[in-house]
Amino acid sequence: MLTPSAANDHSHDLSKKQSAWAKPHSVLENLQGSVEKLSLTLNALQGSVELLQPTTKDFTRLKHVMHFQRQYDLISEKDIKSAQSQIAQDIRPQIDTLLSEAESVMAKLLSEEQTLEATVEKQEEEMKHQQLKVNEKQRLENLHHRAGDEDRSKIDQASAEAIRRLKSLKLKKDGLIRTIEDRAEEIERKEHQLYKLKEDTKRMQQRKQNAASDGAAQESQYELRKRQLTAELASIELKLDQKKKLIQAKRRTTIGDGIMSESKKSRRRKLVEADLDNTLGNDEPHWRFYPQHLRYIQDVLERICNSPYQGDPQLLEEYERQARSYLQQIQKDRTTISTVTQTDRKQWKRHSIKQMKTMCKILFPEGTVGATMGRIIEMLFSDEPTIKKDGQRSEEDDSMIDILERGVPVKVLAREFPPAQERRHNLQKAIHILSDVGVIETLQEVDESNDASPGEMIIRVKGVESIYEE
Incomplete structure (x- = not known):
């Protein structure tokens, strides 16, 4: 193997031999030979360029075509x-x-x-x-x-x-x-x-x-989510049980069971009518005949605006307009109202209930929530008994106390709105919305004679006080 110095000496000797062999006779001959070599090189390059031109003249167009055309697609x-x-x-x-x-x-x-x-x-x-x-x-x-x-x-x-x-x-x-x-x-x-x-x-x-x-990996995620939802459901059920126990402990209301006689019902109706006539007989301004109605409707409107179930502003304006027309309907001239008969009062009440049902449908137009809310309001405010086919009053109506005071039992609602068809009538959602806006409240009856009996759940108008017979 040669060392670097020996290799350098060997290359130097070879270069000397070549230079000695290729050494021209004069500088002019050397320059002339260089010119000839350069001309030959240029001729060769010119020939190469002429050969490449017809071959590569279409490369620019192909480049643009390949740029704008997608030749291959990637599939995951x-x-x-x-x-x-x-x-x-x-x-x-x-x-x-x-x-x-x-x-x-x-x-x-x-x-x-x-x-x-x-x-x-x-x-x-x-x-x-x-x-x-x-x-x-x-x-x-x-x-x-x-x-x-x-x-x-x-x-x-x-x-x-x-x-x-x-x-x-x-x-x-x-x-x-x-x-x-x-x-x-x-x-x-x-x-x-x-x-x-x-x-x-x-x-x-x-x-x-x-x-x-x-797919098993995805199912494992689904199982995890299912377990989480099951745990949340168990916690909600536990809270619901605690709330039921709290309601039973407080005993917020006690409603006696039993059947009211016809005389008591008629006397109660007379008391309500007398109170209504006395209110209409006062010399008050047009919007002060029933101030509690106006405050009640304004409170409902405020609750709707502040609740999570906020409606469209146009629908709220329509609701306010219908509420004012409702007040105008019930607060006509005192001379005219004072002469209204019991039959006219019932027709007037039916008309008001119809307006309330229309208002519910306007505020909640999607699905059947508005219609269900209207039906609940109709059942709460309607005092007309259900008539059987043979012309007699039903036992359920005879067993009910005044609707505004006692409310409607949940089992009565369940017969008209079966739980199996919840997706169709949305009863629970309608009750939840009416409770949020302060229209109704859910209570549990307590039997004074039997404290161990849990009673039944009822729904009634919120804030209604009992009327006791002297």
Whole structure:
């Protein structure tokens, strides 16, 4: 191996030899040779440029075309797996059908093969039997060779016929052998196709298992979310039980059970009418006949504006307009109102309830919440008993105390709004909204004679005080 200094000396010697060998006679000759070499190089470069120009003249256009045209698309592995699973689902029924058809064809071919083998064996036995007969006839011919010409001719005819029959049987045998070979080849082809179908089925099952393993991870997340929701539901149920116990402990209201007589109902109605007439008889301004109504409606409007169920401003304005028209309707001239009969009061009340139902539908136009709220208000403010088909009052109406005081039992609402159809009528949502805006309240009856009895849940107008008979 040469050292760097030795290598440098060796290269220096070579350069000296080359320079000594290529050394020109003069500087002019050296320059002239350089010019010739340079001209040759330029000519070669010019030829290369001329050759490249027709080849590369379309590169700019192709560059722009490739820039604006998308030649390749990238597909995610998830899309490929979903496509594979979809193809597997689409192809699986066809594969099952083909497998069943192939199995039926193979069974049919096997039965045909067995039939043909039995036929061949039977024909071989017949051929052996015929051969024995021919041999027997030949022996008889040899024995009776010296018989007459007629007997000989008969024997010849019989032998010729036997030979012809033997040839025909041989031809049939050859045909059956060829048929068996064809059937065997067809069976081999079907077995090959069946093997391919089984391989395809295995691959499809493997892909399906892979897809199922991918879906198991997602199901684990779903199970985790389900457990969280179950825990939240359990905590909500616990809070609800605690709230029920608190309500039973406080006993905020005690409503006696029993049936009010007709005299008590009529007297209560008279007391309410007398109070109404006394209020209308005062010389008050137009908007002060019923100040509690105006304050009540303004309070409801304020609660709606501040509650989470805020409606459209236009709908609120429509509600205020209808409320004012309602007050104008009930606060007409005192002379006219004082002469209103009981029948007119009922019609007026029905009209007011109808307006309240319309207002609920305007404030809550989506779904059936507004209609359900209107029906609840109608049941709370309506004092007309339900009439049976035979013209008698129902037992439920006879057992109810004044609707405004006692309210409507939850079981009565459940009969009209079945819990199984909650998605259709949205009763719970309607009760929740009416409670939030301060229209109704939910209470639990307590039986004074039996403190252990939990009573039943009722819904009534919030803030209604009981009217007791003197």
